[in-house]
Amino acid sequence: MLKYFVIVLAFLFISCGSDDPFNSDSAKNYESTYSPDNSGDFVIIGARILTGTGEDYPSADIWVSNNKIKLVGVDLNYPKDMRLIDATGKWLTPGIIDIHSHMGVYPSPSLRSSSDGNEATDPVTPHVWAEHSVWTQDTQMPLALKGGITTFHVLPGSANLFGGRGVTLKNVWSRTMQGMKFPNAPYTLKMACGENPKRVYGNKNREPSTRMGNVAGYRKAWIQAEKYKEQRGATRDLKLETLAGVLDGEILIQNHCYRGEEMAVMLDIANEFNYKVTTFHHAIEAYKVADLLAKNGVCAAMWADWWGFKHEAFDMVWENVAIVDQANNATGCAIVHSDSPIGIQRLNQEAEKARSAGVRAGFDIPRSRAIQWITKNPAKALGILEEVGTLEPGKMADIVIWDQDPFSVYAKTEKVFIDGLVHYDHEDPSTPKPTDFELGLIKPEENRL
Amino acid sequence: MKKLILLLSMIFSFTVNGEDLLLKGGNVYTAGPGGVLENTDIYIEDGKISKIGKNLNISASRIKDLNGKIVTPGFIAPYSQLGIVEIGAIAETRDDSSKIYSSGLSIVSAFNPHSTLIPYNLRGGITTALSVPSSSGLYAGLASAFSLSSSLEGSLISQDIALFSSISSGEDSRAAKILLLEDSLDVASRVIETDSWSNEKGLPSSSSYSSRDIAALKRVLTREIPLIVRADRASDILFLINFSVEKNIRLIIRGGSEAWMVAKQLANTKTPVILEPINNLPSSFNQLGARLDNASLLEKAGVKILIASHETHNSYLSRQAAGIAVSYGLPWDVALKSLTSNVAEVFGLKKIGMIEIGYKADLIIWGKDPLEISAFAEQIYISGKLMSNESRSTRLRDRYLNLD
Numbered sequence: 038m039l040k041y042f043v044i045v046l047a048f049l050f051i052s053c054g055s056d057d058p059f060n061s062d063s064a065k066n067y068e069s070t071y072s073p074d075n076s077g078d079f080v081i082i083g084a085r086i087l088t089g090t091g092e093d094y095p096s097a098d099i100w101v102s103n104n105k106i107k108l109v110g111v112d113l114n115y116p117k118d119m120r121l122i123d124a125t126g127k128w129l130t131p132g133i134i135d136i137h138s139h140m141g142v143y144p145s146p147s148l149r150s151s152s153d154g155n156e157a158t159d160p161v162t163p164h165v166w167a168e169h170s171v172w173t174q175d176t177q178m179p180l181a182l183k184g185g186i187t188t189f190h191v192l193p194g195s196a197n198l199f200g201g202r203g204v205t206l207k208n209v210w211s212r213t214m215q216g217m218k219f220p221n222a223p224y225t226l227k228m229a230c231g232e233n234p235k236r237v238y239g240n241k242n243r244e245p246s247t248r249m250g251n252v253a254g255y256r257k258a259w260i261q262a263e264k265y266k267e268q269r270g271a272t273r274d275l276k277l278e279t280l281a282g283v284l285d286g287e288i289l290i291q292n293h294c295y296r297g298e299e300m301a302v303m304l305d306i307a308n309e310f311n312y313k314v315t316t317f318h319h320a321i322e323a324y325k326v327a328d329l330l331a332k333n334g335v336c337a338a339m340w341a342d343w344w345g346f347k348h349e350a351f352d353m354v355w356e357n358v359a360i361v362d363q364a365n366n367a368t369g370c371a372i373v374h375s376d377s378p379i380g381i382q383r384l385n386q387e388a389e390k391a392r393s394a395g396v397r398a399g400f401d402i403p404r405s406r407a408i409q410w411i412t413k414n415p416a417k418a419l420g421i422l423e424e425v426g427t428l429e430p431g432k433m434a435d436i437v438i439w440d441q442d443p444f445s446v447y448a449k450t451e452k453v454f455i456d457g458l459v460h461y462d463h464e465d466p467s468t469p470k471p472t473d474f475e476l477g478l479i480k481p482e483e484n485r486l
Numbered sequence: 487m488k489k490l491i492l493l494l495s496m497i498f499s500f501t502v503n504g505e506d507l508l509l510k511g512g513n514v515y516t517a518g519p520g521g522v523l524e525n526t527d528i529y530i531e532d533g534k535i536s537k538i539g540k541n542l543n544i545s546a547s548r549i550k551d552l553n554g555k556i557v558t559p560g561f562i563a564p565y566s567q568l569g570i571v572e573i574g575a576i577a578e579t580r581d582d583s584s585k586i587y588s589s590g591l592s593i594v595s596a597f598n599p600h601s602t603l604i605p606y607n608l609r610g611g612i613t614t615a616l617s618v619p620s621s622s623g624l625y626a627g628l629a630s631a632f633s634l635s636s637s638l639e640g641s642l643i644s645q646d647i648a649l650f651s652s653i654s655s656g657e658d659s660r661a662a663k664i665l666l667l668e669d670s671l672d673v674a675s676r677v678i679e680t681d682s683w684s685n686e687k688g689l690p691s692s693s694s695y696s697s698r699d700i701a702a703l704k705r706v707l708t709r710e711i712p713l714i715v716r717a718d719r720a721s722d723i724l725f726l727i728n729f730s731v732e733k734n735i736r737l738i739i740r741g742g743s744e745a746w747m748v749a750k751q752l753a754n755t756k757t758p759v760i761l762e763p764i765n766n767l768p769s770s771f772n773q774l775g776a777r778l779d780n781a782s783l784l785e786k787a788g789v790k791i792l793i794a795s796h797e798t799h800n801s802y803l804s805r806q807a808a809g810i811a812v813s814y815g816l817p818w819d820v821a822l823k824s825l826t827s828n829v830a831e832v833f834g835l836k837k838i839g840m841i842e843i844g845y846k847a848d849l850i851i852w853g854k855d856p857l858e859i860s861a862f863a864e865q866i867y868i869s870g871k872l873m874s875n876e877s878r879s880t881r882l883r884d885r886y887l888n889l890d
Contacts, residue, residue, distance in 0.1 A: 145768050345572070446859045
């Protein structure tokens with residue numbers, strides 16, 4: 038029976054793709070199946086709202102209708118029988134977005150058998166896709182949800198020059214990765230500068246073993262991609278499909294890069310091959326080239342304070358995020374990211390570390406701007422700002438209610454909405470929905486906690 | 487040369503001890519029996535707190551008005567590799583492990599008071615740190631306490647004061663590590679009886695214990711120093727509690743992800759726990775019960791807790807961890823003690839970690855609640871000396887803030 042089923046499935050698969058097997062649109066076969074229930078209409082009233090657009094309402098309402106934000110403002114004129122959620126005295130922000138996560142590909146528990154983030158067998162692996170490694174029952178995801186994370190971007194690791202495609206997921210419980218996949222979010226491609234690729238392959242006695250070897254590796258691959266782009270349709274090549282997608286402007290470059298001078302070199306390479314670097318990740322030295330990044334419209338995704346774990350992370354300053362943000366008359370694009378299942382649980386606190394360091398350095402950075410580092414700016418850098426990242430009419434109703442100022446160490450989330458549906462409510466112990474892994478793990482009749 | 491050092495140290499001790507200092511009108515969080523003292527003065531002589539009171543009528547050579555700012559003791563990191571690790575991934579900058587020694591590994595002579603991590607973490611509010619070797623075998627080695635004064639000669643506070651070990655990580659199984667713990671202490675105990683040590687009798691041939699290693703174990707068995715065991719699973723912690731009672735040794739648990747499950751037993755045996763309250767992930771099958779209210783549950787049961795950061799380079803983030811523990815129910819005053827006086831008490835550090843008369847004048851002046859993210863150490867005193875709040879990191883910042 039099972040065998041028969043598999044044969045039928047395989048047949049279906051072949052026949053679906055058979056009209057144009059070499060079409061780069063084959064990605065359509067891997068589309069999102071995420072489809073939230075209808076949230077109906079409700080209004081959250083009386084909260085202090087940081088909209089992510091730069092507004093800071095001392096007390097305002099937000100109207101959600103059919104999974105989308107309908108209106109945000111003071112004294113909204115809604116029907117009398119409207120379902121209301123009183124958030125007087127609370128704070129409200131857009132759902133938090135982490136642009137750099139390995140949830141699902143480096144899950145907890147951390148076991149070799151499910152560490153699926155680095156295809157460290159060749160320095161050029163743009164053909165691998167992080168989504169095909171995602172374990173949907175990773176215990177880190179519901180913990181991140183409690184921290185207000187509604188969308189996260191899963192990247193392959195940084196062992197390779199080209200590590201593979203990243204995927205943007207909504208933080209919802211699902212049996213399948215496709216059920217979490219952010220509908221129509223652009224694909225991304227992970228590239229890595231510096232120590233990691235040269236260490237991994239240098240240790241295997243092969244290229245690249247130096248930073249100059251890294252750069253030669255990127256350029257060789259882009260030359261092949263240019264050729265492939267010209268002759269597209271002749272034969273399929275998974276590696277070059279992804280690279281050509283970047284040259285077409287459809288796949289966004291997410292570039293792990295610590296050092297200032299390496300970021301400048303990566304921008305030269307992007308110019309040579311006419312593609313755009315969307316974001317430098319782990320950009321510890323972004324403050325050294327903040328003007329260059331602002332001028333080129335490149336975002337920098339940074340930690341607030343991680344440093345010293347390797348040489349290229351030695352020059353950390355607490356003011357890094359603020360300096361990037363304020364570059365060229367405050368036109369910089371700063372993002373606070375986690376790269377950590379601990380950090381992702383409180384990106385709000387990481388943003389406050391960076392904000393308060395910036396304020397001490399003399400910059401005027403209100404909360405309404407700093408919240409953009411973990412909402413609007415990562416949405417922009419992931420190509421999903423049309424749908425999330427700010428609280429504006431027509432966008433997905435991804436909303437967090439905080440018990441107090443989210444920039445405080447004592448703040449906790451009270452309710453987390455994804456597309457207008459409550460996925461975490463501090464008063465409902467059945468939320469967040471525990472993963473399969475957590476059922477009956479410590480006591481057969483209980484969840485993990 | 488010797489003369490020069492003597493002269494230099496005389497000059498140094500003169501500058502520290504010769505001046506007195508009056509801190510006026512602070513909101514003093516003593517972390518001790520004094521509790522919180524509002525609008526209170528602290529008078530410092532010879533690097534020590536000599537008077538505490540309201541409107542002290544003393545003419546000091548230096549007077550600082552605190553205008554109601556919060557004063558706490560300098561924080562003490564209960565677990566770090568400060569001074570023995572510079573860059574994590576670069577082995578030649580690490581002095582925290584050994585393949586030759588186990589329980590006897592002391593890092594005192596390797597400690598680098600000029601490590602860049604020291605002024606950086608001082609700026610975060612840490613004035614004293616336990617520097618602890620971190621080998622992955624059963625025994626990591628001996629911890630020592632250092633002042634973060636960057637002083638070449640005056641950094642060491644207390645030498646080889648605790649033996650750190652782990653049964654929850656490394657290459658061998660927990661089962662084997664527990665047996666090796668028992669066997670190695672048995673061998674050391676026979677050495678005490680016979681006062682002789684012929685190499686490795688009674689230990690597996692693959693394990694190697696020098697007389698230095700056995701000497702460290704003897705100090706554990708005679709209760710001179712505590713044995714600190716990294717353990718997370720509730721059943722492991724329970725075994726260790728019973729084992730420590732049976733062997734009559736001073737046990738401290740580090741990690742303790744599931745310590746809340748055996749809180750009563752920990753409290754009954756007065757076993758303290760060094761926590762990283764921020765670690766709530768079920769990262770391994772030994773930590774499945776990890777939770778953010780662990781600190782609060784332990785405190786309610788009467789267990790003494792010490793709060794550590796989860797990373798050496800940012801040892802000062804123990805403050806943030808304490809704040810998070812508070813948001814999950816730990817009383818604020820207990821959180822402060824977990825960063826200061828509890829650490830001093832558990833490691834036997836004398837006259838440090840509280841604002842009391844006779845105590846070392848390691849003090850931090852804060853603009854706001856020190857557990858808050860945005861709190862910043864405005865003034866830092868070690869032994870009554872105002873420390874610079876510059877670091878390599880601030881120098882880099884200033885260069886690039888003023889670029890042109």
